[in-house]
Amino acid sequence: MRFIAHFSLFCAGRLLQTKMNIAILASGSGSNAENIARHFSNNKEVRIALIITNKKDAYVLERARTLNIASLIFPKEEWITGERIMEALIDHHIDFVVLAGFLLRIPDVLLHKYPNKIINIHPSLLPKFGGKGMYGDRVHQAVVAAQEKETGITIHYVNEYYDEGEVIEQITCPVLSTDTPEQVAEKVHALEYAHFPRVIEKILFNH
Numbered sequence: 194m195r196f197i198a199h200f201s202l203f204c205a206g207r208l209l210q211t212k213m214n215i216a217i218l219a220s221g222s223g224s225n226a227e228n229i230a231r232h233f234s235n236n237k238e239v240r241i242a243l244i245i246t247n248k249k250d251a252y253v254l255e256r257a258r259t260l261n262i263a264s265l266i267f268p269k270e271e272w273i274t275g276e277r278i279m280e281a282l283i284d285h286h287i288d289f290v291v292l293a294g295f296l297l298r299i300p301d302v303l304l305h306k307y308p309n310k311i312i313n314i315h316p317s318l319l320p321k322f323g324g325k326g327m328y329g330d331r332v333h334q335a336v337v338a339a340q341e342k343e344t345g346i347t348i349h350y351v352n353e354y355y356d357e358g359e360v361i362e363q364i365t366c367p368v369l370s371t372d373t374p375e376q377v378a379e380k381v382h383a384l385e386y387a388h389f390p391r392v393i394e395k396i397l398f399n400h
């Protein structure tokens with residue numbers, strides 16, 4: 194019996210060591226965070242180990258509870274140096290960081306610790322409709338106002354400038370002349386749910 198207990202502990206330990214631990218950063222609803230967590234929930238090599246937010250009332254915290262994923266709140270001032278966030282990532286053995294609707298700039302200390310290991314999703318075809326202050330519905334309103342014929346999503350590496358890191362993948366969808374910003378948002382969200390987990394997997398496993 195003791196041997197079996199030791200053996201299972203050993204196996205669990207091995208599993209803990211070999212799984213890649215991902216942290217998701219989100220400031221609001223967190224529907225992408227949940228979609229990614231569900232995608233990887235039975236994955237043998239990847240674990241969504243931590244959800245971090247900067248807002249204490251963000252709905253993503255509720256989702257984290259339901260999904261049984263550890264969550265932490267770091268208010269805005271913590272993101273200036275990022276030291277405590279860095280400690281949390283190290284404590285949770287985080288290997289890779291995914292921004293899904295996260296609105297603050299990533300501190301340099303994290304960018305240096307995780308080179309090419311922090312990615313973001315933006316709900317437009319960057320460089321169009323990106324940059325500081327361009328998030329959520331504002332993006333879709335701007336797309337409709339500019340009478341764009343298409344929009345989409347951009348998944349990119351994060352660097353020190355908002356929405357300017359190297360593009361990993363862009364996926365497009367049409368914008369009809371009759372589309373409202375809400376309809377555009379719906380199409381873009383559908384693209385996010387369909388492609389973000391796949392692209393994360395592609396980056397993690399180099400395929």
Ligand code: GRF
Pocket residue numbers: 219221222223224225226293294295314315316328329382385
């Ligand atoms: C998404 O549209 C994402 O592209 C953008 O912020 C939104 C977050 O939505 N960066 P949710 O919180 O995942 O529902």
